[in-house]
Amino acid sequence: xxxxxxxxxxxxxxxxxxxxxxxxxxxxxxxxxxxxxxxxxxxxxxxxxxxxxxxxxxxxxxxxxxxxxxxxxxxxxxxxxxxxxxxxxxxxxxxxxxxxxxxxxxxxxxxxxxxxxxxxxxxxxxxxxxxxxxxxxxxxxxxxxxxxxxxxxxxxxxxxxxxxxxxxxxxxxxxxxxxxxxxxxxxxxxxxxxxxxxxxxxxxxxxxxxxxxxxxxxxxxxxxxxxxxxxxxxxxxxxxxxxxxxxxxxxxxxxxxxxxxxxxxxxxxxxxxxxxxxxxxxxxxxxxxxxxxxxxxxxxxxxxxxxxxxxxxxxxxxxxxxxxxxxxxxxxxxxxxxxxxxxxxxxxxxxxxxxxxxxxxxxxxxxxxxxxxxxxxxxxxxxxxxxxxxxxxxxxxxxxxxxxxxxxxxxxxxxxxxxxxxxxxxxxxxxxxxxxxxxxxxxxxxxxxxxxxxxxxxxxxxxxxxxxxxxxxxxxxxx
Numbered sequence: 001x002x003x004x005x006x007x008x009x010x011x012x013x014x015x016x017x018x019x020x021x022x023x024x025x026x027x028x029x030x031x032x033x034x035x036x037x038x039x040x041x042x043x044x045x046x047x048x049x050x051x052x053x054x055x056x057x058x059x060x061x062x063x064x065x066x067x068x069x070x071x072x073x074x075x076x077x078x079x080x081x082x083x084x085x086x087x088x089x090x091x092x093x094x095x096x097x098x099x100x101x102x103x104x105x106x107x108x109x110x111x112x113x114x115x116x117x118x119x120x121x122x123x124x125x126x127x128x129x130x131x132x133x134x135x136x137x138x139x140x141x142x143x144x145x146x147x148x149x150x151x152x153x154x155x156x157x158x159x160x161x162x163x164x165x166x167x168x169x170x171x172x173x174x175x176x177x178x179x180x181x182x183x184x185x186x187x188x189x190x191x192x193x194x195x196x197x198x199x200x201x202x203x204x205x206x207x208x209x210x211x212x213x214x215x216x217x218x219x220x221x222x223x224x225x226x227x228x229x230x231x232x233x234x235x236x237x238x239x240x241x242x243x244x245x246x247x248x249x250x251x252x253x254x255x256x257x258x259x260x261x262x263x264x265x266x267x268x269x270x271x272x273x274x275x276x277x278x279x280x281x282x283x284x285x286x287x288x289x290x291x292x293x294x295x296x297x298x299x300x301x302x303x304x305x306x307x308x309x310x311x312x313x314x315x316x317x318x319x320x321x322x323x324x325x326x327x328x329x330x331x332x333x334x335x336x337x338x339x340x341x342x343x344x345x346x347x348x349x350x351x352x353x354x355x356x357x358x359x360x361x362x363x364x365x366x367x368x369x370x371x372x373x374x375x376x377x378x379x380x381x382x383x384x385x386x387x388x389x390x391x392x393x394x395x396x397x398x399x400x401x402x403x404x405x406x407x408x409x410x411x412x413x414x415x416x417x418x419x420x421x422x423x424x425x426x427x428x429x430x431x432x433x434x435x436x437x438x439x440x441x442x443x444x445x446x447x448x449x450x451x452x453x454x455x456x457x458x459x460x461x462x463x464x465x466x467x468x469x470x471x472x473x474x475x476x477x478x479x
Contacts, residue, residue: 036065043076047251050084066094073103078110082253085115105129106464188432189231190224194317197266204273212456216317216421221254223422223447227429228465237262258307313432324351330428332357338365350381357424360389371395386441388420396441403477404438410472411449419448442469
């Protein structure tokens with residue numbers, strides 16, 4: 001049976017609300033139809049404003065059936081409103097969301113997995129993802145589609161295309177808890193321990209961007225978030241001087257409750273050219289205009305048992321020390337400590353359930369050939385190694401047997417900052433969901449591609465969760 005819907009954009013309060021409520025209540029007895037209200041949040045506004053709206057509606061007792069999400073999709077993924085929809089579900093409200101009209105298929109995955117959407121509005125770009133189409137049909141998730149509008153706006157598939165792709169043959173009703181049980185098995189929490197910085201990005205000859213939010217903690221948290229079914233918990237010094245960090249990470253659904261408050265964070269120039277990359281403090285030491293290279297790397301906050309509790313994966317970004325945990329533990333080594341202490345440092349960060357995630361530069365301290373260096377570390381330390389090799393992709397080595405090269409034929413580079421950190425976060429997130437080593441590395445390459453597609457963290461913020469590595473990524477090798 002087709003249920004007609006209508007979108008009425010009204011400010012419901014006071015006399016107007018009373019009139020609309022009376023009309024809705026009279027529907028069954030006067031016309032034999034039932035009606036209800038769904039309030040929709042404007043996704044191009046902040047998540048905080050959406051939560052304020054919901055709390056106001058609940059406080060004044062507006063008779064609503066559910067909560068929805070609409071307005072400009074691009075750059076405003078459903079995950080931005082995870083806390084709002086969790087609050088709505090806690091009140092027993094239904095949840096729906098506009099997704100996959102302007103935005104990518106990944107936004108539909110987010111609406112289903114992170115918002116618990118029972119209905120997708122529009123959703124026409126699901127036709128670009130065969131697995132998503134199969135899921136919508138399997139779970140009998142309804143789409144409310146505006147075919148003429150979609151054709152006019154060139155948004156995606158037509159009604160007949162969607163009908164052929166999604167409408168299933170009738171079958172017996174299924175256990176309504178089945179989807180929730182399946183999702184709970186696919187969800188894990190990943191902790192990220194890493195620093196934040198404010199970056200001035202200069203890339204020859206592309207240009208520059210100033211005051212970009214950055215740092216390993218930011219990029220790794222957003223990279224882990226790309227793996228569908230991953231909740232992210234960050235441990236970092238959160239600067240009072242830059243409230244944008246709390247706003248951006250909070251809207252991305254990252255748990256910041258364990259972060260420490262600090263007045264400010266490092267501010268750096270990141271200079272990239274064909275000859276390499278340099279990271280330089282924004283302010284030179286007193287009495288000189290030259291960078292002496294003596295500025296110490298800020299130490300990471302201590303990792304408390306409370307932070308580690310319930311984690312499926314844990315990523316340390318440039319640590320001076322780590323503690324063994326039951327979680328899958330990824331370590332992105334500290335470049336300076338690698339140079340200062342060599343194998344002694346490598347041994348100190350190789351822990352049970354761990355995986356080392358070194359860069360090409362860090363591997364040079366072990367051997368000139370980065371693949372040989374990764375092989376040597378895996379053999380000597382007895383832990384898996386995923387070497388991040390920039391334009392040459394990644395090389396994964398399992399000491400129990402197996403070696404793989406993972407490359408990306410479709411990457412387009414706008415700017416390179418943060419790609420390694422984001423890939424490390426995605427690798428640990430995938431391992432936390434029991435992905436094998438080459439698949440986890442493919443997720444890492446996917447996160448790198450998303451990061452490289454824009455300046456700073458812009459690509460990561462626009463990217464939706466990935467149920468599988470991106471197309472065009474090749475894995476060669478085997479156990």
